[in-house]
Amino acid sequence: MNKLFFPQGTLSIEDNKPAQEIAFCVCGGRKPAASWLNMTAEKLPGTPEFFAADRGLDYYHAAQFYPDRVIGDGDSADPVLWQQAVESGKAEVFPADKNETDLQLLLEILPPDKLWIFSGVYGGRLDHLLSAFETLGTEALQKNRTIVLADEREITVFVPEGVKIKFYPPAEETPVAVSLLAFTEKSKVSVSGTRWQLDETELSRNNPFAISNEMSEAEQLKELPHITFSCLAGMTVFYVAG
Amino acid sequence: MNKLFFPQGTLSIEDNKPAQEIAFCVCGGRKPAASWLNMTAEKLPGTPEFFAADRGLDYYHAAQFYPDRVIGDGDSADPVLWQQAVESGKAEVFPADKNETDLQLLLEILPPDKLWIFSGVYGGRLDHLLSAFETLGTEALQKNRTIVLADEREITVFVPEGVKIKFYPPAEETPVAVSLLAFTEKSKVSVSGTRWQLDETELSRNNPFAISNEMSEAEQLKELPHITFSCLAGMTVFYVAG
The missing domain is CATH 3.40.50.10240 (Thiamin pyrophosphokinase, catalytic domain)
Structure with missing residues (x-):
């Protein structure tokens, strides 16, 4: 790690x-x-x-x-x-x-x-x-x-299959946006701690839709709020703004 | 046209x-x-x-x-x-x-x-x-x-196979840079009026190299200087800065 x-x-x-x-x-x-x-x-x-x-x-x-x-x-x-x-x-x-x-x-x-x-x-x-x-x-x-x-302003991670990412904003802060983009033609991802959660969901490079997600309110109330992202197949770009 | x-x-x-x-x-x-x-x-x-x-x-x-x-x-x-x-x-x-x-x-x-x-x-x-x-x-x-x-500041054209583009800068001006990027995995292009000319050259998306080309000095001396670009296979991004 x-x-x-x-x-x-x-x-x-x-x-x-x-x-x-x-x-x-x-x-x-x-x-x-x-x-x-x-x-x-x-x-x-x-x-x-x-x-x-x-x-x-x-x-x-x-x-x-x-x-x-x-x-x-x-x-x-x-x-x-x-x-x-x-x-x-x-x-x-x-x-x-x-x-x-x-x-x-x-x-x-x-x-x-x-x-x-x-x-x-x-x-x-x-x-x-x-x-x-x-x-x-x-x-x-x-x-x-x-x-x-x-x-x-921005953090971008190229995340290969099998790698998990966690992002912890500073106390009392939340990122402006969290986005996921398939780098390979298709990729499969899970993300939690966010307003829109994805569970083993397929992303495709030519039809991006997992843009401008946010940390969920429930997550913000937890002791150590964070976003958890896993790339399960292909390669995915994990992105945080702000 | x-x-x-x-x-x-x-x-x-x-x-x-x-x-x-x-x-x-x-x-x-x-x-x-x-x-x-x-x-x-x-x-x-x-x-x-x-x-x-x-x-x-x-x-x-x-x-x-x-x-x-x-x-x-x-x-x-x-x-x-x-x-x-x-x-x-x-x-x-x-x-x-x-x-x-x-x-x-x-x-x-x-x-x-x-x-x-x-x-x-x-x-x-x-x-x-x-x-x-x-x-x-x-x-x-x-x-x-x-x-x-x-x-x-920038002009970008998605150019499908079979389409030709000409770019004429205003008199006495030259673009800062001309670049070509394959949008499909591979594409085939020709470009002239530039310092580095390409003739039926294959570009690949994952190894961009046709970046920051310039109008050639010989072209600048002509009556109506311009850059001519053809996409012969796949789809290519024709790009002009400045």
Whole structure:
């Protein structure tokens, strides 16, 4: 089991073969709030290893945090920070004219045995977002691994078959919305603690309907309110806003 | 053929069975700039019909434009505007507790023989964006129709097999980026007028690589610079930023 303490709630991942350590990555999409990045990074369990893709370097810097390794073509990071990373031997520099995205290059150097968390992947252009979503989802599916995307506004988890997720918001708070999206053509899920419960329900990618669920009022009255989600078949995207 | 004049460029859709008229929709995602919405709506060919999903009503209002029909649960539109739409008989009101999203409800009332254009679909929450993307892409695929999403920052076209797209930026301008994404598991495409040309090339959904292409310098020297894209098999998403 992995417990990740995000400022907006605790994510518990119940996996048969849990990863022992964390690889935390910041990419060049929407900038995570510096305070969120700082609090999140400090509360990561074990001895996390920090990675940056290009402009992600700037986001670490804003949070006064420094990555262990940096990857990219250096075309979007602050030139001074990029130069420092190169001189310290932390940067892996690729030409700007390449087929792969920075994220795809990053995946090639991430330690395969660690739990991968990505920030700086939301927002921005639709082509970037879809490309990142497909690339990470495919990696999660093919390697049968759980992958987490997060910033202060949204948490997204690629949940393979057989993995259970629990989400505990801070006391007196509830998430704005909880959504489930099939990543494979079909998936089967159960979810409880929510207003609309699903019990071994089939989701299909081309007809999303499990969007904008909420924590149930009954759950909110319990001692440790949380949402429990299980992916029983296929791969499902578990999503929390707010 | 359909020619759509957007402020950031003209999109020409070469289809065997082109739609004669346009259904233009504004949904409740990222607000299109009022000036963009105004200019775009005024230049639509034929006699366009205007639709709003919920908060899309507010976006029309900001552009001093009024939709012909409004759909949703009224929970995110301005209450005064919503009330006016209800009283004028233009609104189709659904309960807030429903399985379908506002967009899915909207699709059920859109005239099937018209070309569908959607604005107010970008940005915001990942679950909303993905749900809209899958819903519209599936509709385009199943009904073998071209569907356009647009605002002042991004244009996205679901392009079925056999359809050709040309994009003409305004004089002295070039798009920030042109990307191609397979919507079906595989698709086959050709693209020219770009720095990286593709000739009957296979794209796969799970390994996106045709991202951030640019108009070629040679094309920019021509009299009427444009990008030509053809979808030869499967369905492909043609995307322009800026």
